[in-house]
Each structure stands twice: as C-alpha cells, then as structure tokens.
C-alpha cells in the first residue's frame with residue numbers, strides 16, 4: 001500500500017517582546033505609514049538576548065507534540081529549517097532532540113533561507129513515502145533579527161523572530177499531494193548575509209519583482225501538475241515577507257483574498273518560520289477543516305523557491 005505523509009498537528013512560538021513601527025520610528029528614518037503601505041507589517045516579535053532558535057523550536061515542538069498526543073520517542077526524524085542556528089554545530093535539530101529528551105530519531109538542519117520549511121517538508125515526505133520513518137517533526141525556527149543592521153532602514157523594519165512546528169505522520173491516505181522545490185544561485189548577491197559583515201543585505205525592489213513572478217508561476221505550475229484549478233484551493237499559506245507580494249501572487253492566479261492566510265501584519269518576515277507560524281495560526285483559529293486543500297508557497301535567498309500541495 002502506497003504511503004503518504006499527513007500533517008497531524010502544529011505548534012508555534014513567538015517571543016514576548018513586540019517591536020512596533022512606532023518603536024522603529026525612534027530608531028531609524030522611517031514611518032509607520034511607509035512600513036504599513038509598502039509591506040503590510042505593523043509589528044514583529046523579537047527574541048530576547050538569551051533566547052535562541054533552539055529555545056523557540058523547543059516551545060513550538062512541545063505544543064505540536066501535545067496537540068498530536070505523541071511522546072518524544074514516537075518521533076523518528078527531526079528536520080529543522082533555519083538560517084540562524086544557535087551553534088555552528090551540533091545542529092539546531094540535534095540540540096532540539098536533546099531538549100526533547102528524544103533518543104529514537106536522527107536529526108539534522110537544512111538551510112534554504114525563507115523556503116527552508118518547504119524544503120524540510122519535501123525531505124520529510126520523501127523519507128515517509130519510502131517507509132524509512134513514520135513520524136517526523138519538521139520545524140522552522142529563526143532568530144533572524146540577530147542578523148539585522150538596526151541602522152539600515154531598508155531591512156531592519158522587515159523581519160521578526162519565531163518558530164513553527166508540524167508533526168508529519170505516515171498514512172495510507174494523502175496528505176501531501178505534491179512538492180516542488182527549486183533554486184538559482186545566479187541571484188546569490190541580491191539577498192545575502194556575508195561572513196564579513198554578518199548582517200542581511202538586500203536589493204529589496206529586485207527581490208520583490210522576482211518573488212512575485214516566481215511565486216505566481218510556481219502556483220500555476222503546481223496546480224497544472226496536479227490537474228487542479230485555482231477553485232480547488234481552500235487556503236493559500238504563503239511565505240510572509242510582504243502583503244503586497246502575497247496579494248500580487250494571488251491576483252496572478254485569480255485566488256480570492258479571503259483564501260489567503262496572512263500573518264505578516266503582526267509577525268513580519270520570520271524567514272523559515274513564517275509558513276509553520278501561519279499554519280499554526282490558521283489551525284489555532286479553527287480556520288482549516290479536515291480535507292481542505294492547502295497550498296504552501298515560499299521564495300527566499302539563493303534564490304530558492306518551493307510549493308507544497310496537501311489535503312489536510
């Protein structure tokens with residue numbers, strides 16, 4: 001019998017500290033009006049000095065495990081998508097495994113920038129479909145504000161911290177219907193953290209245009225590949241970088257706005273954590289029903305991109 005992966009539960013964590021656009025007005029030459037109009041962001045959460053991507057991942061994972069009724073040792077694979085690991089090594093996933101007191105899984109990190117969660121889902125899905133594992137904890141966690149130059153208004157207003165977790169389990173019914181991932185290193189310098197400066201540098205307007213075109217095309221291709229039309233989609237859960245990007249993509253594929261889960265207003269861009277955070281937000285607010293068809297879509301540094309189509 002063919003095996004599929006199902007998302008059986010989600011969890012998320014957002015740091016306590018909230019930084020508003022008004023707060024940013026006191027830090028750089030910007031305004032609440034500019035940020036809201038250009039990005040849709042009103043506020044974002046900021047991790048404290050002593051809070052790491054592992055701490056946030058741990059909190060999100062505990063909720064996902066509780067929601068699924070699974071114990072730590074029921075998990076046989078842990079994949080963490082992050083660009084802001086607590087240490088160079090061991091990986092965030094292994095540090096998370098230790099915190100969860102899990103001794104039955106293999107664990108590793110994956111970096112595909114803002115597309116990391118989609119890449120991690122693809123890897124988890126492949127292991128489940130090949131019957132290597134049964135239960136996978138997939139986490140997107142970012143202390144992305146640790147990579148900000150707080151004097152650069154082009155970038156410091158855009159990002160926020162947080163973590164989202166999803167538990168995937170083997171099932172005889174889908175589940176994940178299809179994954180598509182891609183990358184193109186030609187654009188490596190348009191959005192980057194160089195090791196000499198260790199801060200995010202972005203050519204925002206170029207990234208914006210390529211993100212809209214790539215995500216629009218990807219959404220159409222994902223539907224066509226699965227013989228579906230946009231009417232089949234109950235929810236689009238896109239990477240949350242900018243509400244203008246998300247709305248432009250939705251317009252390209254004729255998806256009504258009310259089918260989009262939008263959390264960028266209060267989360268900002270949380271990189272690899274943005275989709276699992278938005279998914280858990282939708283779940284916690286009872287927006288998603290069983291058997292809903294959902295599309296995840298992301299675009300990030302590299303460039304990288306990816307989509308997941310699934311039946312909830």
Ligand code: UT7
Pocket residue numbers: 029030031034035038039114153154155157191203204205206207208211241242245269271299300301
């Ligand atoms: O997560 C992975 C991918 N990342 C993204 O998807 C981000 C993609 N990019 C964006 O979201 C947008 O390009 C931004 C929000 C970063 C910028 O919006 P934009 O409409 O593309 O503006 P722009 O870069 O063309 O800049 C317009 C003006 C510039 O001033 P001049 O040169 O026209 O005088 C900027 O200096 O806005 C200025 N500006 C600001 N003004 C006030 C840039 N940042 C700010 C700011 N406050 N924070």
